[in-house]
Amino acid sequence: MEDLTWVAIRFNTxxxxLIVEGGQVKGVVVSDSNLQPGSVDQKLSFDAVVLAVxxxxxxxxxxxxxxxxxxxxxxxxxxxxxEHPQELINNIQYSELAAEVHKGRGRIPVADYKIVKSIGEGDVKNDIEQVDQNRSCYSFCMCPGGQxxxxxxxxxxxxxxxxxFSRRASKWANSALVVTVSSHDFEPFQSHGSLAGVEFQREYERRAAMMGGGNFxxxxxxxxxxxxxxxxxxxxxxxxxxxxxxxxxxxxxFPPYITEALQQSITMIDKEMPGFISSEALLHGVETRTSSPLQISRHRETYESTSLQGLYPIGEGAGYAGGIVSAAVDGMYCGFALAKQLSLFAGDIEAIFGKAQKQTGSVKY
Structure with missing residues (x-):
């Protein structure tokens, strides 16, 4: 890192x-993303690799x-x-004020919603665990005037x-309704080891593709x-x-414990938002990639991998963030931690970013 005055961005790469020597990352092997893996490989050497997939x-x-x-x-x-007609959500949320909603940046914006429901013990049976379990069902990535x-x-x-889109001008409103799943639910896929959660996702994505009949x-x-x-x-x-x-x-x-949690939650939502259950409301399958199904272990203070020196896993793909903002914050903290490790920064990170709640190496605001 002799010259710190420039940065190179490689597109379509x-x-x-990883280039690993003596238990330490020394760089990466890259190729043209338009070609097959391994075609025209190029080795790039670095002092450290920040993995932000x-x-x-x-x-x-x-x-x-x-x-x-x-x-x-x-x-x-x-x-x-x-997905509902946006006008229906406007009426549910605004009542008589719904008539004053205008697409785009009007005085009263198109309506959205945020929902969290808890399905208590005894409400839903998980045949895998053979025990009752608390689960949450919540709205995720609600898109007013969306697609x-x-x-x-x-x-x-x-x-x-x-x-x-920025104007939120579509005639539809959509949101994911998702149910929490844990490692207990991945037991049928334990032969995939650390990627059991990934295989759990794939199983229901494959089922959805078959139900749809192909061609996306x-x-x-x-x-x-x-x-x-x-x-x-x-x-x-x-x-x-x-x-x-x-x-x-x-x-x-889905397995009954997911389907029943969704059904019960939708019924509960309709009691708070009458009209949510409607012949105009349409469910689309499936939403499986709400966050990473795994976590790449790292040291809490240095952000370096616990198992491979020189590797710094960060952000959503590494399992330390749940969206754009939290991933950005995690990246900034890692950048300063790495700069300190390379003797490029000696100050107090929190003096710049402010106090954050840190749990197991992740940053929450």
Whole structure:
């Protein structure tokens, strides 16, 4: 690190491997991301490697395991994405003021919602654990005036997410409704070791792809039919998802402990937001990538991997953040910790960023 006055950004470049010598990372092996892995490899040497991958970097996780990097499964959430007409959500949330809502940046913005429900002991039975367990069901990435979008990374595994354009001018509102799952739920996939949670995701993404019939068509079901455990035989309500939807038995996609938690939570939500259960509301499957299904172990203060010197796993893909802001904060803290380790910074990090709540090496604001 002789010259600190510039930075190089390599586009269309894939990291295929780490360069490891004597138990320490010395750099990365990269190739053109438009070519097959291993094509025209190039070795880049560095004093340290900060690994800031996303939560779907499954090929990177496998590569890290080949280097015996310590990885453990962690809790995350899975479920379905629900979509309503935005006008319906406006009416539920604003009542008589809904008439004053204008698309874009009006005086009264298009309505959104945030929901958390707890399914208590005895409410839902998990046949895997053979014990009752508290679970939470909550809204995730609620997108007012938004659109349901594809997030699959290969054709045989289907998953969705949501987004809103800046003006929030779509006629739909969508949000994930997801249920917490833990390592106990991954027991059927224990043969995959540290990647058991990843395989848990894949299992239900594959089921969703089969239900959709291929070509990234999404399996869908009216909320009223999902609650009643029956196929939506009539015409489905319109969807913002552009690649098509197919009537499916989403109530049969997940294990009963997830399906029942979703059904009970939706019923509870409707009591607080009358009209939430509606023939106009459509469920899309599946939402499985709410956060990383694993955590790459690191030292709490230095942010360095506990099993491989010179590697600094950070952000959402490493299991230390749950969104854009928390991932950015984690990256800033790691940057200063690494700078101190390389004798490039000697001050107090918290004097710059302020006090943060740190638990097991993750930063929470």
């Amino acid at each position: 894939r990291v295929d491997d 996303g939560h779907s970097a499954r090929d990177t996780y496998s590569m890290l395991l080949r280097h015996n990097v310590d990885i453990t499964p962690k809790n995350f959430s899975v479920g379905l994405r629900i 349901v979008v594809l997030t699959s990374t290969n054709p045989s595994e289907l998953c969705v997410n949501g987004m809103s 068509v999404v399996p869908a079901q009216c909320v009223t039919d999902f609650i009643s455990n029956k196929l939506s035989v009539t015409t489905l309500p319109p969807s913002s998802y552009r690649l098509g939807v197919r009537p499916s038995k989403l109530h049969e996609l």
